[in-house]
Amino acid sequence: MSVKLYKYLREEVFPTPFCPGCGHGILLQTILRAIDELNIDIKKIVFVSGIGCAAWIPSPHFKADTLHTLHGRALAFATGIRITRPDLEVMVISGDGDLAAIGGNHLIHAARRNLKIITICANNSIYGMTGGQLSPTTPENAKTETSPLGNLERPFDLCALVKSCGASFVCRYTVFHPKQLKNAIKRGFQINGFSFIDVISPCPTHFGRRNKMPTLYDFHQFIFKNIVSYEKAKSLKKEELKDKIIIGEYE
Amino acid sequence: MKRIVNSLLKPGKYFLQGNIACAEGALAAGCRFYAGYPITPSSEIMEHMAKRLIELGGYFIQMEDEIGSICAVIGASWSGVKAMTATSGPGFTLMLEGIGYALMTETPCVIVDVQRQGPATGQATRPAQGDVMQSRWGASGDYQIIVLSPWSVEEMYYLTIEAFNLSERFRVPVIILTDEVIAHLKETLVIKEKIFLYEREKNKNLPPFLGDGKIPPMPAFGEGADLLITGSTHNEWGVRKAFDPTAQELLSSHLIKKIKNYEESIIRYEGHFLEDCEILLIAFGSVARSALKAIKMLREEGIKAGLFRPITIWPNGLKKIKGLIKEKKVIVCEMNQGQLIEEVRKYKEEVLGIFKTRGEAIYPEEIYLKVKNECKII
Numbered sequence: 330m331s332v333k334l335y336k337y338l339r340e341e342v343f344p345t346p347f348c349p350g351c352g353h354g355i356l357l358q359t360i361l362r363a364i365d366e367l368n369i370d371i372k373k374i375v376f377v378s379g380i381g382c383a384a385w386i387p388s389p390h391f392k393a394d395t396l397h398t399l400h401g402r403a404l405a406f407a408t409g410i411r412i413t414r415p416d417l418e419v420m421v422i423s424g425d426g427d428l429a430a431i432g433g434n435h436l437i438h439a440a441r442r443n444l445k446i447i448t449i450c451a452n453n454s455i456y457g458m459t460g461g462q463l464s465p466t467t468p469e470n471a472k473t474e475t476s477p478l479g480n481l482e483r484p485f486d487l488c489a490l491v492k493s494c495g496a497s498f499v500c501r502y503t504v505f506h507p508k509q510l511k512n513a514i515k516r517g518f519q520i521n522g523f524s525f526i527d528v529i530s531p532c533p534t535h536f537g538r539r540n541k542m543p544t545l546y547d548f549h550q551f552i553f554k555n556i557v558s559y560e561k562a563k564s565l566k567k568e569e570l571k572d573k574i575i576i577g578e579y580e
Numbered sequence: 581m582k583r584i585v586n587s588l589l590k591p592g593k594y595f596l597q598g599n600i601a602c603a604e605g606a607l608a609a610g611c612r613f614y615a616g617y618p619i620t621p622s623s624e625i626m627e628h629m630a631k632r633l634i635e636l637g638g639y640f641i642q643m644e645d646e647i648g649s650i651c652a653v654i655g656a657s658w659s660g661v662k663a664m665t666a667t668s669g670p671g672f673t674l675m676l677e678g679i680g681y682a683l684m685t686e687t688p689c690v691i692v693d694v695q696r697q698g699p700a701t702g703q704a705t706r707p708a709q710g711d712v713m714q715s716r717w718g719a720s721g722d723y724q725i726i727v728l729s730p731w732s733v734e735e736m737y738y739l740t741i742e743a744f745n746l747s748e749r750f751r752v753p754v755i756i757l758t759d760e761v762i763a764h765l766k767e768t769l770v771i772k773e774k775i776f777l778y779e780r781e782k783n784k785n786l787p788p789f790l791g792d793g794k795i796p797p798m799p800a801f802g803e804g805a806d807l808l809i810t811g812s813t814h815n816e817w818g819v820r821k822a823f824d825p826t827a828q829e830l831l832s833s834h835l836i837k838k839i840k841n842y843e844e845s846i847i848r849y850e851g852h853f854l855e856d857c858e859i860l861l862i863a864f865g866s867v868a869r870s871a872l873k874a875i876k877m878l879r880e881e882g883i884k885a886g887l888f889r890p891i892t893i894w895p896n897g898l899k900k901i902k903g904l905i906k907e908k909k910v911i912v913c914e915m916n917q918g919q920l921i922e923e924v925r926k927y928k929e930e931v932l933g934i935f936k937t938r939g940e941a942i943y944p945e946e947i948y949l950k951v952k953n954e955c956k957i958i
Contacts, residue, residue, distance in 0.1 A: 397812065405648035409613070409641075435648055
């Protein structure tokens with residue numbers, strides 16, 4: 330962690346609770362870098378999160394107003410804040426299970442309303458905090474505690490979903506793209522509408538070790554073998570895109 | 581912090597529907613945020629708020645469901661705006677998740693439950709009083725909550741103001757438990773010129789949570805308080821204490837004490853003809869109106885009946901009439917299969933009930949006949 334970012338953190342709560350190899354620490358740092366570079370007063374941002382590992386990124390680490398809410402409901406709480414406090418920025422940071430499964434209804438309606446809420450989905454394709462169960466972004470055939478034979482369901486492309494609901498800015502990066510990710514978060518602050526940033530974040534503890542990717546290095550290899558830019562993806566067939574990770578801004 | 585303000589509506593007589601009076605009471609109390617989801621028989625509150633909040637420069641949103649509604653209300657409350665929502669039984673069930681969160685995070689907010697027949701969808705347009713226990717025990721965990729029950733259009737107005745005052749003062753969600761009869765009733769009410777309001781304390785240098793039964797101050801977002809708000813067990817500064825047994829014990833006992841210690845100033849009730857009564861009727865909400873009418877009919881025939889009407893259902897004033905309950909013949913009238921009666925039975929086993937779940941009001945004649953029958957037995 331860069332020394333200049335410590336001013337945004339409650340140092341008394343360190344170390345972070347994240348497991349070795351978890352990508353959420355990089356995401357935490359990248360969010361703060363974006364805020365620092367934009368020179369936004371962190372005291373004028375309300376961070377709202379749901380339940381799960383990702384929800385612990387802002388609460389209690391960020392030295393700002395944080396609202397750690399109910400499972401899946403972060404965007405509903407954020408809507409109440411967004412409407413009543415036009416003077417503040419509202420950022421939601423939560424996981425794939427929180428935003429897309431139990432909170433799926435709130436997600437599509439928040440995107441439809443297109444209120445200025447910056448939503449960051451720390452997407453590790455698994456329920457980490459509860460011990461590694463299937464999430465709506467778990468890839469087909471992947472093994473989890475609740476899909477011992479491999480996932481029989483199809484995962485969501487959350488960016489395509491949110492974009493189709495009318496959000497102003499939708500993109501996906503991985504924690505291995507910290508610069509692009511930082512710029513995307515900065516863009517979120519500048520967009521006057523709903524922005525959704527899907528961040529692929531590895532979970533070696535619960536996802537990796539059940540799917541032959543027990544280390545961060547394995548994830549790095551996997552991701553760089555499978556990423557494809559949004560531009561390139563447009564020219565690929567559906568079958569060719571199977572198991573690919575599309576990165577970049579969705580138009 | 582107490583203050584006296586002018587009423588929003590010009591003082592005088594009005595002829596209003598119960599739901600509209602409730603909305604006007606909320607606005608008079610300073611409510612400037614409403615989030616809700618349509619449900620019969622409460623929708624008029626939402627429709628009226630939608631129009632009036634535009635005029636008053638407040639905020640209104642129709643959410644995707646009742647869960648979203650209560651969450652948006654809590655978000656708005658922490659933004660420093662008095663906020664409310666209204667619903668009916670099935671919607672209230674969905675809101676219980678958020679009500680639990682409001683209890684845990686000591687968030688002031690007001691929830692109106694216009695009761696209809698249940699369980700589930702039941703009879704959407706028909707009155708009931710089946711949520712007495714749901715309103716008290718519906719959320720998970722241990723807590724104390726405040727529930728008010730109006731019996732007239734005028735009380736819909738003044739008890740809604742009271743609900744906001746109690747909510748701000750004790751930092752607790754307050755529930756207005758009304759029913760379809762009162763919600764859709766139209767009658768005259770008198771709007772007074774001045775109303776008394778209670779506003780939350782805002783000191784950002786003191787801890788915003790806990791306080792061993794005392795009410796902590798509540799700063800809003802954006803005031804530099806670095807608020808840490810969580811539905812997990814926390815200490816007085818909001819730091820999560822998910823594994824600390826003492827933190828959990830302190831928090832549970834605080835949430836209970838902060839209402840229990842002030843019960844005397846919260847409990848409200850009304851007595852009619854109690855001085856010389858031989859038969860004690862206990863009823864609340866619209867049923868209390870029928871009970872009072874029945875009592876007057878009985879008294880014309882020399883039968884000395886009286887009415888005890890709890891205005892706060894939780895905590896309620898039944899222990900104040902412990903003596904009367906023990907000495908007199910007691911009949912509890914309610915539009916359910918017996919919920920409040922169990923509270924009365926804490927003081928005496930032999931209590932009679934007049935229960936009705938036909939989706940109709942309990943008529944005065946029904947109470948009158950039942951009491952007459954009981955008198956013959958005496």
